[in-house]
Amino acid sequence: MYIYADNAATTKTSPAAAAAMVKCMEETYGNPSSLHSVGQKAAEVLQKAREEIAALLGADFNEIYFTSGGSEADNQAIRSAAIFGARKGKKHIISTKIEHHAVLHTLNKLEKEGYEVTLLDVGTDGIVKAQDVADAIREDTALVTIMYANNEIGTLQPIDEIAKICHEKKVLFHTDAVQAVGHVPINVHEQHIDMLSLSAHKFHGPRGIGVLYARKGAPLFNLIEGGAQERGRRAGTENLPAIVGMAVALKETIDGMEESEPKVEKLRDRLIEGLSEIPHSKLNGDPKKRLPGNVNFCFEGIEGESLLLLLDQKGIAASSGSACTSGSLDPSHVLLALGIPHEVAHGSLRLSLSENNTEEEVEYMIKAIPEVVNYLRDISPVWEDLEKGEKQHVI
Numbered sequence: 001m002y003i004y005a006d007n008a009a010t011t012k013t014s015p016a017a018a019a020a021m022v023k024c025m026e027e028t029y030g031n032p033s034s035l036h037s038v039g040q041k042a043a044e045v046l047q048k049a050r051e052e053i054a055a056l057l058g059a060d061f062n063e064i065y066f067t068s069g070g071s072e073a074d075n076q077a078i079r080s081a082a083i084f085g086a087r088k089g090k091k092h093i094i095s096t097k098i099e100h101h102a103v104l105h106t107l108n109k110l111e112k113e114g115y116e117v118t119l120l121d122v123g124t125d126g127i128v129k130a131q132d133v134a135d136a137i138r139e140d141t142a143l144v145t146i147m148y149a150n151n152e153i154g155t156l157q158p159i160d161e162i163a164k165i166c167h168e169k170k171v172l173f174h175t176d177a178v179q180a181v182g183h184v185p186i187n188v189h190e191q192h193i194d195m196l197s198l199s200a201h202k203f204h205g206p207r208g209i210g211v212l213y214a215r216k217g218a219p220l221f222n223l224i225e226g227g228a229q230e231r232g233r234r235a236g237t238e239n240l241p242a243i244v245g246m247a248v249a250l251k252e253t254i255d256g257m258e259e260s261e262p263k264v265e266k267l268r269d270r271l272i273e274g275l276s277e278i279p280h281s282k283l284n285g286d287p288k289k290r291l292p293g294n295v296n297f298c299f300e301g302i303e304g305e306s307l308l309l310l311l312d313q314k315g316i317a318a319s320s321g322s323a324c325t326s327g328s329l330d331p332s333h334v335l336l337a338l339g340i341p342h343e344v345a346h347g348s349l350r351l352s353l354s355e356n357n358t359e360e361e362v363e364y365m366i367k368a369i370p371e372v373v374n375y376l377r378d379i380s381p382v383w384e385d386l387e388k389g390e391k392q393h394v395i
């Protein structure tokens with residue numbers, strides 16, 4: 001048995017999406033910008049995918065911009081708001097401490113370029129307060145960018161309330177919804193979302209393709225100069241097979257959401273229940289206001305990296321923090337923002353489930369993970385100190 005429990009890093013491509021991509025490569029090889037009939041057939045396929053994706057998000061087709069993924073969509077949304085804000089003397093941006101690095105690193109750069117960035121705190125539950133957003137908005141605020149769901153601890157942010165506040169105060173609102181799309185119902189128009197990022201590989205679509213939704217009238221600056229694709233806002237010949245695959249995967253995920261998400265949620269809650277039995281362990285993030293598939297724990301006295309390697313040997317693919325941060329020895333910025341001490345944040349484990357996981361797999365993990373945690377504690381000098389009382393337990 002090999003259990004894939006790292007769906008927040010990426011997901012297995014859906015067979016229907018993969019088949020649609022192969023068919024597109026074989027049959028629709030033209031360039032949508034070409035005037036001949038082969039090109040025009042590709043343009044039709046592109047338009048159909050754009051309309052399908054727009055309908056699934058509650059948007060209009062001309063509000064959909066294809067990008068190379070979530071990171072590019074985040075960069076473009078934030079840079080656009082910054083550039084157009086500055087033209088009106090608005091150089092203040094509001095976000096949170098728990099954003100994805102695609103957002104945080106873009107904001108860091110903007111700070112160096114003379115923008116002012118307010119990063120809001122979250123509670124120990126991993127959720128930002130809508131009132132804090134309202135209080136932080138100023139005359140010169142160009143953008144509020146807050147993720148829909150966190151990629152490490154899965155917490156769902158009060159997006160409806162935040163979007164309403166921004167709409168009333170006439171401040172642009174962007175949300176990185178990469179983890180949320182396909183797991184929670186989203187309708188950008190009804191929810192007053194001005195800009196939204198999504199990425200196909202997080203919902204069983206292909207890697208390297210995503211969408212920036214930008215409401216009609218929202219200012220968009222093109223990061224990539226060249227041809228007039230995406231209505232002049234994103235140059236480069238369209239990745240048509242990936243776009244077609246993304247449309248198929250998105251429809252499949254959203255159509256199946258009502259049935260699959262309660263099932264995944266049940267698996268999640270059973271896994272949380274089982275792992276909570278481990279002494280000196282702690283669930284990170286609100287137990288209920290989180291993505292249906294997200295489980296994130298800290299175990300005192302162990303190293304997340306060693307845990308992952310041993311779990312892999314036991315046939316479990318998991319993650320500590322986010323895939324993008326692993327390889328660095330710094331503990332996760334998200335766990336630190338929850339007030340978790342450095343030494344405890346090092347021993348974190350993220351298990352992210354999908355509808356492909358089973359009850360049997362969850363029961364296996366509930367048995368295997370405590371064994372590995374105990375083994376690592378037995379050989380851990382930190383754990384020895386804790387047991388001897390030379391160091392105090394924190395959790």
Ligand SMILES: *Cc1c(COP(=O)(O)O)cnc(C)c1O
Binds near residue numbers: 147
């Ligand atoms: C994965 C992820 C991204 C990056 O998306 P890519 O398509 O891999 O560039 C951005 N934000 C969040 C919340 C993510 O989980």
